[in-house]
Amino acid sequence: MSQDATLWLAFILIGLATTLPRASFIVLGSRVSLPPVVQRALRYAPAAALAAIVTPDVLVVAGEFAPLNPRLAGIIAAVAAAMLWRNPWLPFIAGMAVLLGLRALAGG
Amino acid sequence: MSVSSFRAGAREGFLGFLPLSVGLIPWAMVTGMAMISTGLTPLQAMGMNVIVFAGTAQLGTLPLIAIGAPLWLMVATALALNLRFVIFSAAIADGFRGVGMPTRWVCGHLLTDGVFAHCMEKMLKVDDTRWRLGYFLAPSLWSWLLWQVFALIGVFAAGSIPKHWSLEFMASIALLVLLIPMAKQRPMLVAAVVGGATSIILRGMPLRLGLIVGIVAGIGAGFAAEHWHARKEAP
Numbered sequence: 221m222s223q224d225a226t227l228w229l230a231f232i233l234i235g236l237a238t239t240l241p242r243a244s245f246i247v248l249g250s251r252v253s254l255p256p257v258v259q260r261a262l263r264y265a266p267a268a269a270l271a272a273i274v275t276p277d278v279l280v281v282a283g284e285f286a287p288l289n290p291r292l293a294g295i296i297a298a299v300a301a302a303m304l305w306r307n308p309w310l311p312f313i314a315g316m317a318v319l320l321g322l323r324a325l326a327g328g
Numbered sequence: 329m330s331v332s333s334f335r336a337g338a339r340e341g342f343l344g345f346l347p348l349s350v351g352l353i354p355w356a357m358v359t360g361m362a363m364i365s366t367g368l369t370p371l372q373a374m375g376m377n378v379i380v381f382a383g384t385a386q387l388g389t390l391p392l393i394a395i396g397a398p399l400w401l402m403v404a405t406a407l408a409l410n411l412r413f414v415i416f417s418a419a420i421a422d423g424f425r426g427v428g429m430p431t432r433w434v435c436g437h438l439l440t441d442g443v444f445a446h447c448m449e450k451m452l453k454v455d456d457t458r459w460r461l462g463y464f465l466a467p468s469l470w471s472w473l474l475w476q477v478f479a480l481i482g483v484f485a486a487g488s489i490p491k492h493w494s495l496e497f498m499a500s501i502a503l504l505v506l507l508i509p510m511a512k513q514r515p516m517l518v519a520a521v522v523g524g525a526t527s528i529i530l531r532g533m534p535l536r537l538g539l540i541v542g543i544v545a546g547i548g549a550g551f552a553a554e555h556w557h558a559r560k561e562a563p
Contacts, residue, residue, distance in 0.1 A: 227372060227393070230402055231379045234389055237406035238382040241413040243436025245421040247429070254418055261551045262419040266445045267507060267516045268523030268546025269412050272539050273441070274503040275524030276531050285528060291497065298501045302508055308347030315501040319494060 290326070294319035337454075337462030345446045345467035349474055351502020352442070354495035355383045356475045360482020366390045370483050377479045381437065381472065385409045411540055415547075416444045423451025423460055431461070438468035445506040514557060519550025 245252070254262070278291050298315030301307075363373035363386070380386050385406040392402045416439060424432055447464050454460050511517045523546025530538030 231376045233403045234406040235379040237403045238385045238410045239437045241410045242439040245418040246436040247432045264519035264547045264550030265415045267510045267520040269543045270507045271520035271524035272527035272542035277500045
């Protein structure tokens, strides 16, 4: 098998490995149902997952736990903007401005 | 009448998601650039982008493609990175009641973190099937379009956008903005704190399994907090 064909086969297999988990229960629907206790527990999935995905991006620098970094300051600014004002673009503007501003200051 | 309820749902879903979708742009561009820097041709890169349509799985398997790793390892890695979607899929599945099978496959393929977090609550509450479908499909198709267009821009811009702009930080901001309204409930906040802390502590685990353990630990902690809270309120 040529290298190019192997690559496309890899894309298709990786695609299946990403689509099957996503489609699983949406496709199975009501024919397979999770117990009520599991369903109640699953309400916490989004909050747990969002936090698990985003906290290492913010608090870990080059593999080390380093909470005092410009990213945390940027996130604090973004969260403050989201809680204080209704403008949906403001968290992005505030967060990026603080991150890049602090980096510029640190860089002299 | 059913067409108008589909449109009404699509409109509400799209407008609510629009600001959050900004976070996809840097990820798509970064992914596009990463695919080229791994050595894929533009055609291969966009082929992967269309077939896989999953940022973490794409970015996570690129290093394996680069070193010519065996196929099973790439598949196992992609599965580990996307296992959280089994949980998301189960949580939102009831929102597709009344929807036909082919459409369910399309919706399943299009499910993303952001759309899930944005859509789940109303998908479960609203009765009108057409409204729910519009409410899910509009932000999902918008995400798909953004993902393809900005990955393509990344593919062609590879090498010319300075890395120190840190555009990928906008994705972190978007995820946290989604988290804020949830964290106003105490057990949800507990779930988030435990999930985040576990994910950091276990960041060294292979295949980013620490992420999955963090999600499971967060769910358990939220559930426990709910029970504890309920018992304290009881007479």
